[in-house]
Amino acid sequence: GDSVTQMEGPVTLSEEAFLTINCTYTATGYPSLFWYVQYPGEGLQLLLKATKADDKGSNKGFEATYRKETTSFHLEKGSVQVSDSAVYFCALRLSYNTDKLIFGTGTRLQVFP
Amino acid sequence: DARVTQTPRDKVTEMGQEVTMRCQPILGHNTVFWYRQTMKQGLELLAYFRNRAPLDDSGMPKDRFSAEMPDATLATLKIQPSEPRDSAVYFCASGLGGVNTGELFFGEGSRLTVL
Numbered sequence: 001g002d003s004v005t006q007m008e009g010p011v012t013l014s015e016e017a018f019l020t021i022n023c024t025y026t027a028t029g030y031p032s033l034f035w036y037v038q039y040p041g042e043g044l045q046l047l048l049k050a051t052k053a054d055d056k057g058s059n060k061g062f063e064a065t066y067r068k069e070t071t072s073f074h075l076e077k078g079s080v081q082v083s084d085s086a087v088y089f090c091a092l093r094l095s096y097n098t099d100k101l102i103f104g105t106g107t108r109l110q111v112f113p
Numbered sequence: 114d115a116r117v118t119q120t121p122r123d124k125v126t127e128m129g130q131e132v133t134m135r136c137q138p139i140l141g142h143n144t145v146f147w148y149r150q151t152m153k154q155g156l157e158l159l160a161y162f163r164n165r166a167p168l169d170d171s172g173m174p175k176d177r178f179s180a181e182m183p184d185a186t187l188a189t190l191k192i193q194p195s196e197p198r199d200s201a202v203y204f205c206a207s208g209l210g211g212v213n214t215g216e217l218f219f220g221e222g223s224r225l226t227v228l
Contacts, residue, residue, distance in 0.1 A: 032215050043117070043204055043219030044156075089156065093215040099144045099163060099208065101215055105155040 002027045004090050006104035013080055013111050021075040021107045023090035031092040033066055033073040038087045080111045115139045119205050119220035127228055131193040134223045136205030137186055145188045146217065147180055148204040162188065163210060195227045
């Protein structure tokens, strides 16, 4: 079935370190891909998205490239801040007529000064 | 600032009691989703509506859960009777269909504890 697999957390980094959170997917057709972020005590917020192969989504210094050949959508940031500490969710929307998002299990990022 | 509003923010109840959670989606959004978040299962889709019509509630235990949209400004999720395993954070999200499908706006959640 269609699914999203994320790396286990927590990911613990020092401020200004490089971040990668891996995400791979299994889906029929050509899904749209998303990264959502959840800060403590809040709901999820859309961080970035990509709707077709080779698209790069970017926002707030984060970026992810839709790689069809490796079925991946890894999240990266060149220099993390303490304020980036949150849970990050990779998600996909199947290409046929649906509004449903399938979420991964989330990866907790902890950034220390 | 448009946002999804959920009530209550926190609810503690006894097993067997009825629980109703309410959601006001962002004005103009035509899709509404209910998700449940637990440490064990992560985010689970319970139900979703498009233009107030229920499209998918396959993730919802039908014997005790029900979801409705009495009008475009209100979505409800009801649990009757509640059980300790229902303890979780319940999120409502709304969005626009079409090209923006997949861009969901989440409320802050309703934390439910069933004793």
